[in-house]
Amino acid sequence: MTVPDASSPTASTELALAGSSADPSSWLQHQWIVAGVISASAIFVPVPLVDDYLQTKCRRFAVRKTLQAHGREAEIDRFEPYYGGAGGFFAGIGSAALRLPLKLALFPIRKPLRVIRSVRDVPLEIIRMALLGRELDRSLAGRKTGSNGASSPSIDAATIADLRRAFDLAFSRMDFRVLRAATKDAFVASTRMLAAVVAARRRTSSEEGELLNELQRDPAVEAETRKVEAQMARPEILSLFREFDARFEREFQEVRERRLAREASH
Numbered sequence: 001m002t003v004p005d006a007s008s009p010t011a012s013t014e015l016a017l018a019g020s021s022a023d024p025s026s027w028l029q030h031q032w033i034v035a036g037v038i039s040a041s042a043i044f045v046p047v048p049l050v051d052d053y054l055q056t057k058c059r060r061f062a063v064r065k066t067l068q069a070h071g072r073e074a075e076i077d078r079f080e081p082y083y084g085g086a087g088g089f090f091a092g093i094g095s096a097a098l099r100l101p102l103k104l105a106l107f108p109i110r111k112p113l114r115v116i117r118s119v120r121d122v123p124l125e126i127i128r129m130a131l132l133g134r135e136l137d138r139s140l141a142g143r144k145t146g147s148n149g150a151s152s153p154s155i156d157a158a159t160i161a162d163l164r165r166a167f168d169l170a171f172s173r174m175d176f177r178v179l180r181a182a183t184k185d186a187f188v189a190s191t192r193m194l195a196a197v198v199a200a201r202r203r204t205s206s207e208e209g210e211l212l213n214e215l216q217r218d219p220a221v222e223a224e225t226r227k228v229e230a231q232m233a234r235p236e237i238l239s240l241f242r243e244f245d246a247r248f249e250r251e252f253q254e255v256r257e258r259r260l261a262r263e264a265s266h
Helices: 008-012 018-019 026-044 052-068 073-083 097-116 118-147 157-172 176-181 190-206 206-215 219-232 235-265
Strands: none
Touching: 026 052, 026 118, 026 206, 026 219, 052 073, 052 118, 052 206, 073 118, 073 157, 118 157, 118 176, 118 235, 157 235, 176 235, 206 219, 219 235
């Protein structure tokens, strides 16, 4: 797809169109929350690298279900820049060959710290997954509306990367105190118990690609998901989602315009 000029109406309204789209279906939101609950439970899995592995799988699952809802599941590998690495300390270390031994060496320090911070990190991880799916859903819906066609236009690799950069910027600049006040430690105890379910399923799963599908059918995961869905319906959480939508759109436009300006200068 040819990227429109940043000053064109299509470029400036591309994601704004998504802001007027309908809320996600209950099925799709359920998939995001399933992914968030499992990803949050990975914080408590006491096996080196399994937490990172599971969280990557969960992000891919949330994105794949979102693409599926738009008839684009076959494009999942193209969206790896959107669901890929979560950033943080290790993001600045170039190759996986360097990151792997460092992660293993620091695991005895990192894991207890993550557990200690779980009261904060568990609800944040769940909400991050829901927002990751939500903004992709809104973006795809907005592009479809803007195209006046039966399906949304293809998204080029640079735009996919822009979406992820915009998401990370918007997430890092949000004030999530209202989320912590609303959920407190409501998710932590049961999510800690879910870690045992996740670890057991992973040991017995014959196909790693089916792990998330198996886990979402587990009664413990389903019970936690329903509890989170009830929390998500609270007015303060819905207001937080709308605030994030607006911030994401602003960040996307800025990220995209900076990239187009750099390309034009070369």
